[in-house]
Amino acid sequence: MIGRLHGVILDKQAPELLIDVNGVAYEVQAPMTTIYQLPEIGKPVTLHTHFVVREDAQLLYGFADLRERSLFRTLIKVNGVGPKLALTILSGIESDDFVRCVRDGDTVSLVRLPGVGKKTAERLLVEMKDRLKDWSIDGAAISDNNSSTVSSNDMMAEAESALIALGYKPQQASKAIAAVNNASMDSSEALIRMALKNMVS
Template sequence: MIGRLQGTILEKQPPDLLIDVGGVGYEVQLPLTSFYELPEVGKTAILYTHFVVREDAQLLYGFSNPTERSLFRQLIKANGVGPKLALTILSGMTAQHFVRCVQFDDISTLIKLPGVGKKTAERLVIEMRDRLKDWGVTPQTPVTDKLLLSDDEAIFAPPATAEQDAIGALLALGYSQAQAAKAVKQYLTPGISCEQLIKAALKSMI
């Protein structure tokens, strides 16, 4: 089991990351809530990881903190939820936000995530409620948006590249080409970063 990686970021293309650890390049997929907490390419990053072995693939998922990894592990135990859907859920909302949705039966928010229909949302609320009862979320707990970057933190790119990268990230999360393109296009402005585009597009669809 690979539980933690510390190394140099070689490539970043949401939601995929290539990180060099002792001369070995690990390909890791991250939820967007964790992805945009990463430092720039060439910098050192620490990831908490979950390793999945299938007959046709070996996949490594990374998280910026143990809490998100713990929630990911709880999600993939739920009936009908695999790693891809769990990654999509944690890309659409923070761990804190998801826990609050479960604890307060907010199905209407969950069904806005790609791949989460009404039955899946209802099943998640039922199955996850007991598992998450000790996470300490109350109706008054503020929900922070981990995708939000300050101007100093944003990595700016030419609009065309930002648009293509943002659409690609949304497609990887399960949104259709039409949904992704429409959501991204309405927020496309000169100088906007890929990170800001994805954040705005996700908020418009959830």
């Protein structure tokens, strides 16, 4: 495992970098958030790296700081998010801003990122919340106690997606959720349970 590189920048062709480490040139892919922080070609640089071995390639990803690499490693654990999409996400948003989106249930900002559709954004919110619960931002960690309440629209969308996954048609799911949605509902799970109960009663 290659965990860090310290060398001289030979070339920058975003998202690819060429780093000379004692005469050996490493090809590294980096998000734009890292590339913006790099010095000029010919200057020394230190990158924290993540090494990926595939059947057809060996890929090295580089990051300006450990927090960004940590977020990258967490992103690629999400179902349907590979290194390429994770790199694209980090190129379009700062690490703390992404974590803030997860904390606030902000799908609107996430779907603005290249390659992130509504379903991917919803999956990121669901799967990343627990994985980022210890990530400190603005002096507070993500947790059920101090995270902002997910908006009503996001809860409805998440509940509808769950019903569709259970086999209901999109129109049925939307109608069922709309029928039971009210201000007292504080989670998508509550919406799902009430909708299912309402449909079978």
